[in-house]
Amino acid sequence: KKINLAICGLGIYANIVAESMQGSEYCHLAGIVTGTPSKAVKWKDRYNIPEKNIYNYENFDEIINNKDIDMVYVILPNSLHKEFVIRSAKAGKHVITEKPMAINVKECEEMIKACNDNKVQLAIGYRLHYEPTHLEIKRLGQEKVFGQVRYIESSLGYKTYDTIAKTPVDINSPANWRLNKKLSGGGPLMDLGIYCIQASRYILGEEPISVTAQFGTINDKNRFSETEESISWQMKFPSGAMANGNTSCGYNIDRTYASADYGSFELSPGLSYGPYEGKTSKGPLKFPPIKQQQKQLDEISKLLLENKQLPNHITGEEGLKDIKIINAIYKAAETGKKVSLS
Ligand code: NAD
Structure with missing residues (x-):
């Protein structure tokens, strides 16, 4: 069945x-x-x-x-x-x-x-909760394979337009729902930055206690009249670990780096659809690509067929945690103040 x-x-x-x-x-x-x-x-x-x-x-x-x-x-x-x-x-x-x-x-x-x-x-x-490279960075961080992770950098951005040509866009067009705040809720932070927040959280196995954030430069004021073009943020975790995040629709970037007491690990690229390139301070970090969506659907479906509960890390409660953090990041960028998450 x-x-x-x-x-x-x-x-x-x-x-x-x-x-x-x-x-x-x-x-x-x-x-x-x-x-x-x-x-x-x-x-x-x-x-x-x-x-x-x-x-x-x-x-x-x-x-x-x-x-x-x-x-x-x-x-x-x-x-x-x-x-x-x-x-x-x-x-x-x-x-x-x-x-x-x-x-x-x-x-x-x-x-x-x-x-x-x-x-x-x-x-x-x-x-990515089903993807072997990500399961590995989660293990490396949470099992403290290189000791306590102290610092994470995670960025994901795509250049979605030509800054020179400045192709005019109709932000009300359904095709451009990502630029329409009513439909998207926000810019690249909602769309791409969420992966950086997720990676930081599952590498550490902790929830951030406070955030600070800054909007980046808007190079195309017409296109980004409702949503941010770029945003950077900093999350502080209970262990003392810090995570810097960064996302943009104005430039390409895809890398995640974690520095721990006795070593480091990193992926670049690591948040797109793959294949991913990674390394640790001890050597390469690479797994054969999988059909991510098939694995995700198979694992969810198998549990449902067995009448079991889905694991916490993919449920609505998990989705809500990310939205709370995203809210706090926007608030911090708008006010220029540190926002507490406790
Ligand atoms: P898309 O624009 O390609 O598709 C959106 C679909 O919604 C279209 O078929 C469109 O016709 C339909 N739609 C219905 N009502 C609409 C309306 N009022 N305005 C605009 N479109 C309307 O977008 P997408 O890239 O497929 O993204 C859809 C969702 O999937 C988003 O939530 C996005 O964040 C998510 N997404 C996830 C991943 C991932 O890797 N997990 C990748 C891409 C997108």
Whole structure:
């Protein structure tokens, strides 16, 4: 038996998930939810999806009557995660939502409550929690293989536009939802910086107690009129460890470095889709690439089939922790003051 999954929102990442999960042992792509009829036709043919398992955003709630769908994967713009997680929960379906979980703490709490009330499980699409290189840096840090980690640097950024050409963009276009604060909740911190926050947290196995932060330069004021172009932040942890984070839509960067009492380890690249390059102070750190989304869905589905609880590090509570930290980082950058997280 497999968990039958419906993907909600058929954009770029949904395509990556659907391709990756082909050949999955425990999860089957059984349904879709889309507002675009032409995509419904394409996906129906490509993945052999029965007509009765195709929904749009209006008739989606009818999924409650569809016993052939066990779980919904919400891969919509960030501000739509809440609505579709809650509608899935009310329809009695387990649900995975993409990161960031939602655009504020209140939304996360409502999502967790809806899933608890309806006795369904909620997971966040933290694909790197299943990736061997990341499981290894988590082990190196948390098992103190090189002693206590004292300092982490983690950055992820992509140059998303040409600074010279300054291609005009319509920030109200659905294609540019990431630049529209109502839809995205924020800029690269929500989209990419969340991976740096995650890496720092799972290398240390600790939660930050305070943050400071600074917005970077806005080179394209038209494009970044609502969301930040770049932001840097510093997190202090109970052990005394410090983590510097950095994210941008204006330049390319992808590296994570941890310095511990008796050595160090690092990945570059390490937060994109892979393959990853890494090393420790003792030698190379490299694992064969895996199908990340397939592994993620297989592990989640296997636990659901066994009627087991999903592990804490991928649940809604985990997603909420990241949103609280992101909130604190924005507050620190806006006020120029240290923000406490305790
Ligand atoms: P995308 O723009 O490619 O896809 C968004 C989809 O939502 C499109 O199919 C669009 O038609 C649909 N949509 C429905 N209502 C919309 C509206 N009001 N405005 C705009 N689009 C609307 O985006 P994406 O890159 O696939 O990102 C979707 C989600 O997946 C985001 O939450 C993002 O953070 C997450 N994501 C995760 C990863 C990962 O590695 N885990 C990678 C990329 C994206």
